[in-house]
Amino acid sequence: MSGTFVGMPAFPKAAHEAVNNQTLRGNLRHATHTIRGKRAKAVAEVSDWAALREAGKQIKDHTLRHLDRYLVQVEEAVTAAGGTVHWAADADEANRIVTDLVKATGETEVVKVKSMATQEIGLNEALEAEGIRAYETDLAELIVQLGKDRPSHILVPAIHRNRGEIRDIFAREMSEWGRPAPEGLTDTPAELAEAARLHLREKFLRAKVGVSGANFVIAETGTLVVVESEGNGRMCLTLPETLISVVGIEKILPTWQDLEVFLQTLPRSSTAERMNPYTSTWTGTTDEDGPRAFHLVLLDNGRTDTLADEVGRQALRCIRCSACLNVCPVYERAGGHAYGSVYPGPIGAILSPQLRGTQSEIDASLPYASSLCGACYEVCPVAIDIPEVLVHLRERVVEGGQVTREGNKVVLRPAKGHAAERAAMRAARWAFSHPGALRTGQRLASRTRRLHPRSLPGPGRAWSATRDLPPVPAEPFRDWWQRTNGGKDGAK
Amino acid sequence: MSSRERILGRVRRALADVPADDTPYEQAVERGYAREHGDRSVGQTVDLLAENLADYRAIVHRCTAADLPATLAGMLAARGARTVIVPPGLDPGWLTSADAEQVPDRAESTPHELDRLDSVVTACAVAIAETGTIVLDGGPDQGRRRITLIPDHHICVVRVPDQVVSSVPQALERLDPARPLTWISGPSATSDIELDRVEGVHGPRTLEVVLVESPAGTEGTS
Ligand code: SF4
Numbered sequence: 001m002s003g004t005f006v007g008m009p010a011f012p013k014a015a016h017e018a019v020n021n022q023t024l025r026g027n028l029r030h031a032t033h034t035i036r037g038k039r040a041k042a043v044a045e046v047s048d049w050a051a052l053r054e055a056g057k058q059i060k061d062h063t064l065r066h067l068d069r070y071l072v073q074v075e076e077a078v079t080a081a082g083g084t085v086h087w088a089a090d091a092d093e094a095n096r097i098v099t100d101l102v103k104a105t106g107e108t109e110v111v112k113v114k115s116m117a118t119q120e121i122g123l124n125e126a127l128e129a130e131g132i133r134a135y136e137t138d139l140a141e142l143i144v145q146l147g148k149d150r151p152s153h154i155l156v157p158a159i160h161r162n163r164g165e166i167r168d169i170f171a172r173e174m175s176e177w178g179r180p181a182p183e184g185l186t187d188t189p190a191e192l193a194e195a196a197r198l199h200l201r202e203k204f205l206r207a208k209v210g211v212s213g214a215n216f217v218i219a220e221t222g223t224l225v226v227v228e229s230e231g232n233g234r235m236c237l238t239l240p241e242t243l244i245s246v247v248g249i250e251k252i253l254p255t256w257q258d259l260e261v262f263l264q265t266l267p268r269s270s271t272a273e274r275m276n277p278y279t280s281t282w283t284g285t286t287d288e289d290g291p292r293a294f295h296l297v298l299l300d301n302g303r304t305d306t307l308a309d310e311v312g313r314q315a316l317r318c319i320r321c322s323a324c325l326n327v328c329p330v331y332e333r334a335g336g337h338a339y340g341s342v343y344p345g346p347i348g349a350i351l352s353p354q355l356r357g358t359q360s361e362i363d364a365s366l367p368y369a370s371s372l373c374g375a376c377y378e379v380c381p382v383a384i385d386i387p388e389v390l391v392h393l394r395e396r397v398v399e400g401g402q403v404t405r406e407g408n409k410v411v412l413r414p415a416k417g418h419a420a421e422r423a424a425m426r427a428a429r430w431a432f433s434h435p436g437a438l439r440t441g442q443r444l445a446s447r448t449r450r451l452h453p454r455s456l457p458g459p460g461r462a463w464s465a466t467r468d469l470p471p472v473p474a475e476p477f478r479d480w481w482q483r484t485n486g487g488k489d490g491a492k
Numbered sequence: 493m494s495s496r497e498r499i500l501g502r503v504r505r506a507l508a509d510v511p512a513d514d515t516p517y518e519q520a521v522e523r524g525y526a527r528e529h530g531d532r533s534v535g536q537t538v539d540l541l542a543e544n545l546a547d548y549r550a551i552v553h554r555c556t557a558a559d560l561p562a563t564l565a566g567m568l569a570a571r572g573a574r575t576v577i578v579p580p581g582l583d584p585g586w587l588t589s590a591d592a593e594q595v596p597d598r599a600e601s602t603p604h605e606l607d608r609l610d611s612v613v614t615a616c617a618v619a620i621a622e623t624g625t626i627v628l629d630g631g632p633d634q635g636r637r638r639i640t641l642i643p644d645h646h647i648c649v650v651r652v653p654d655q656v657v658s659s660v661p662q663a664l665e666r667l668d669p670a671r672p673l674t675w676i677s678g679p680s681a682t683s684d685i686e687l688d689r690v691e692g693v694h695g696p697r698t699l700e701v702v703l704v705e706s707p708a709g710t711e712g713t714s
Contacts, residue, residue, distance in 0.1 A: 030687075031686070048526045048529070061520075065514055066514070066517075068507070071499070072500070075496075081670070087494070087495040087499050089499055093495060140682075163685050166685055190690050192685055193693050197694060201607070205603040205604050205607055221670065230694050234694075238637040260661040264660050274624065275625050278675065279673075282672045286671070289636040290637055300495075305506075307502075307503060404502075404506065
C-alpha cells in the first residue's frame with residue numbers, strides 16, 4: 001500500500017506535536033464535539049437502532065465470509081449492465097489501470113469526487129506523474145488540495161482548518177488551479193462556499209472524465225451507490241462521458257434490499273442527518289443519461305490479507321461513517337494527520353496496520369494510538385469491536401506470529417524487545433499525561449474487566465512482568481460521580 | 493496469473509475458516525428492524541413529509557390538482573425565471589399558465605447550455621416522509637439526471653398521497669435499481685467550514701417541493 005505519508009513519524013511523536021498546536025486542537029475539539037452531540041440525537045430518533053446495527057453487522061459479515069462469490073456476481077452484473085470491470089491487486093496496478101483508461105480518452109484532466117480508496121492508492125500523484133491533473137471537487141478536499149495539505153478526517157477532511165485559514169488558502173491558491181477567488185473574499189462560510197462553487201463549476205462543465213469511489217456496490221444488480229451532500233458527486237457521476245470508479249472489494253452488499261439498513265445508519269452516524277442531501281445510484285450505463293462508458297476497478301491492496309485474519313477481518317465491515325473519530329479522546333487531541341494514513345482515528349489504527357502490515361514504525365505504533373476506552377465500538381453502526389482488534393494487533397507487533405502478506409503466509413518476528421516497549425511506553429505516557437484520554441480509557445477498562453490480564457498485553461508485558469498492575473475498579477470514580485450526581489442521589 | 497485469479501485465490505485462501513455449509517444469506521441476517529417508524533394515518537404521513545422537507549430547508553407548497561398550473565406559474569414568476577427545463581413526459585397541463593420559456597430536455601444540450609437556464613420542473617418517483625427525501629428515477633416526467641443538477645432552482649411535484657411512503661425500506665421496494673436514481677433531501681449543502689451549514693455548493697441552491705393532492709379516484713396509498 002502506497003498510502004504511508006512519506007517521512008511520517010510514529011504516532012506518539014506526531015501526536016505530541018499535534019497536541020502542542022493550539023489552533024488545531026481548538027478546531028478539532030469544536031468539530032468533534034458538535035458532530036458527536038448531533039449524532040446522538042439523530043440516532044435517538046430511530047427506535048430500532050440496535051436492530052439496524054445488528055443487521056448491518058450481519059450483512060457485512062456474511063458478505064465478507066462469501067466474498068469470492070459476491071465478487072464474481074458483481075462482475076457479472078456490472079458487465080451485463082454495460083460496464084467494464086477491472087481487478088487491481090495493489091495500488092500500483094489500480095493506478096496503472098486508471099491512468100491507462102484516462103489516457104485512452106485523450107484527456108489530461110479529471111474531476112474527482114472524494115474517495116478514500118483513491119487517496120489510499122495515491123491516485124492523484126500517479127496521474128500527475130503521467131501529466132494528468134486530478135481536481136478534487138468536494139469543498140473540504142478542495143481546501144486540502146489547495147492548501148497542499150493532507151485530509152485529517154474521513155468526513156470533514158479540512159476539519160483542522162478554521163474559516164480564516166480557508167479564506168487565506170482560497171485567496172492565495174485558487175488562481176493557480178483555475179478561476180481565482182473573488183476580490184475582497186471574506187471568511188463567512190457562505191462566501192467561501194460561493195467562491196468554491198464558481199471555481200469548481202467551470203471544471204465540472206467541461207470535464208470529460210470523472211473518477212469516484214463508492215459507498216456500496218450491490219452484487220445482485222451491479223448497482224453502485226454514492227452518498228454525499230454537496231452535489232459535486234452528482235456532477236462527477238453524471239456530466240462526464242467516462243466514469244471510473246475505484247472501489248475496495250469490501251464495499252459489496254448482497255442485495256438491493258440491504259441498502260435499507262445502511263441508508264438509515266450511515267447518514268445518522270456520519271453527518272447526524274436523517275438523510276444526506278444527495279444519494280446517487282447507477283447500474284452500468286444508461287442511454288443518453290450520464291456517462292457513456294463506465295469502468296469499475298475492484299481494489300484489493302491489502303484487503304485480502306486483512307480478510308485472512310479472523311479477528312482483524314471485522315475492520316472490513318467499516319462503512320467510513322467517521323463516528324468513531326468524533327468520540328475518540330485520542331483523535332480529538334492528536335488530529336487525523338498523526339495517524340500517518342488516509343484512515344485516521346480508531347478505524348485507522350486498526351485498518352492501516354492490517355492493510356500495510358506492521359513493519360514500519362508508524363504502523364507498529366498505531367495499535368497503541370488508543371486508550372481502549374471503547375467509545376468507538378459503542379458508536380460504530382456496524383459494531384466493529386475496535387478495542388478487541390487493537391489488543392490483537394498489539395500482540396502481533398510484540399509477539400510476532402503468522403500473518404498473510406500479499407496473499408502469502410509469512411511469520412513475523414517479534415518487534416525488537418525494547419524498541420517495542422519504548423514505542424508502547426511512549427504512547428502510554430502520552431495518553432496518561434492527557435487526562436481526558438485516560439478518563440475514558442478507564443471506563444473501558446472496567447467494562448472489559450474480565451478480559452484484563454494481570455500483565456499488560458503486547459510490548460507492555462516486559463514492563464508489567466516485574467510489576468503488579470493495579471486491579472481495575474468495578475466502576476470508575478468518574479462514572480460513579482456522574483451516575484449518582486456526585487453522591488447526592490444516595491446511590492452506593 | 494491474472495489479477496482477477498490472484499485476488500479470488502487470495503480471498504478463498506483467506507476464508508479457509510468458513511465452512512462449506514455456512515449459514516446462507518437468507519438466514520444470516522436478522523431483519524428485526526422496523527419497516528417504518530411510528531403509527532400514522534395517511535394524512536399524517538404527508539404532513540410529516542412536509543415537515544421534514546422544510547426542516548432540511550426545502551420550500552414546501554401544497555395545492556390541489558386544479559390549482560397546480562397557477563401554483564407553478566406563481567413560483568416561477570416569484571423567482572423571476574425566464575427559462576425552465578421541461579422533461580419530455582411532464583404533464584403538459586402543469587405549465588400552461590407559466591410565462592417562462594419552456595426548454596425541452598435534450599440529449600444534445602451541453603452542460604454549459606444547461607447552466608444558462610433558470611429553473612427546472614420535474615415530477616418524482618417516490619417521496620419518503622421519515623427522512624424528507626424525494627427520489628427521481630429518470631422516468632419521462634423527471635428527465636435526465638443532470639437537468640435537476642445544473643440549474644440553480646429545482647421545483648419537484650409530488651402527488652400525495654400516492655407517491656408518498658413512510659420509510660426508506662418502503663421506498664426501496666418501489667424503486668427499480670436498473671434505473672439511475674437520485675435521492676434528494678433538501679438543497680445541496682456543505683458543513684465543511686467549521687461545521688456551519690451552507691446551502692448550495694454545487695447542486696441547486698433552492699429546492700421547492702409542491703405536494704399536489706391526487707384527484708379523487710386515483711391510486712390508493714401504501
Ligand atoms: S469503524 Fe465504525 S464508526 Fe468508525 S468509521 Fe467505520 S463504520 Fe464508522
